[in-house]
């Protein structure tokens with residue numbers, strides 16, 4: 001039943017939104033640096049870099065010019081079979097040099113969910129080719145978010161996103177978030193000979209921003225190595241500088257078999273994802289006569305790849321990886337005192353330019369509308385953020401944010417939350 005209030009009449013159906021209760025969407029028209037302008041002329045500071053993607057900041061002429069030039073030169077062509085293009089070739093080389101471990105081969109996709117789907121299919125195909133078809137089980141973690149495709153939805157550990165579809169993919173299991181022994185126990189119970197891959201975000205993002213416990217990531221990397229399980233690290237939010245390194249894997253000193261990225265790869269100027277696969281895992285294809293019958297229309301899209309190259313140049317030239325480290329230090333200094341105010345239960349920060357502001361669980365349980373109301377109150381105070389299903393707020397500003405803007409962001413958050421009380 002539609003709600004009794006006046007309904008928004010646009011034909012645009014927004015993701016993750018109750019459209020029957022949507023009356024007055026915020027229409028954004030311009031953006032520059034970390035600042036957004038709405039159709040009615042208001043300005044907002046973007047505390048989330050869109051959906052974790054805009055590392056370089058908005059309105060970057062260098063990136064737009066590179067996209068424009070490639071769009072005119074040859075915007076795209078198939079990379080199926082033996083077709084290729086220069087930007088995609090160059091980007092694959094560049095990623096192989098930037099990612100820890102390696103060398104890497106890259107399969108290009110159109111975004112994060114594509115990359116996760118590709119990795120899950122790849123893991124199963126890999127084991128079939130090695131004559132181990134029983135290795136099908138994919139393990140992942142509670143509170144993880146891996147996107148919205150079928151496999152990605154199934155292996156993500158956010159209950160609100162997984163329920164209501166019936167079983168989407170057989171042979172998956174969630175394990176506790178920060179407990180290497182729980183992974184080992186699940187492998188023992190299932191049988192290592194049946195496990196294809198373990199998929200994990202180094203820092204959980206949309207599940208609420210959870211940093212790994214000290215030693216956890218090396219411990220699970222070691223468990224995967226001992227059992228021959230493919231270690232798939234989903235760096236869709238953490239890759240491309242957010243953790244002060246091109247990949248958080250480098251920061252945490254782990255070497256995945258498969259590394260996923262998207263979002264910050266182009267800072268969102270065009271859609272692109274990538275699946276990097278190391279030598280051990282590519283061997284059944286690259287050293288033998290086998291074809292991975294998988295790919296997307298826009299795999300290796302020339303303009304998207306040219307955009308990514310210009311974005312990587314921008315991040316390098318403007319020292320935005322070092323900036324991520326600076327932001328990571330400032331976030332707890334600016335936000336920690338929100339915790340314990342009654343409204344905020346905790347503020348999760350760590351070695352990356354991201355934070356999770358967890359609202360008081362008791363209050364959220366009593367009134368779930370508190371979370372969207374908090375987002376709205378903070379917006380009214382001039383700052384754009386977004387809610388997590390777990391009752392928190394996302395903080396992940398563009399890496400170009402200045403110290404003064406970080407302070408403005410914190411002041412807006414504080415003002416919005418105060419107005420809620």
Ligand SMILES: Cc1ncc(COP(=O)(O)O)c(C=O)c1O
Pocket residue numbers: 051052111112113114116145146147148201205206234235236237262263
């Ligand atoms: C860790 C992670 N993996 C995968 C995805 C899915 O990416 P996309 O929305 O580009 O499909 C996301 C999106 O937020 C993500 O955070």
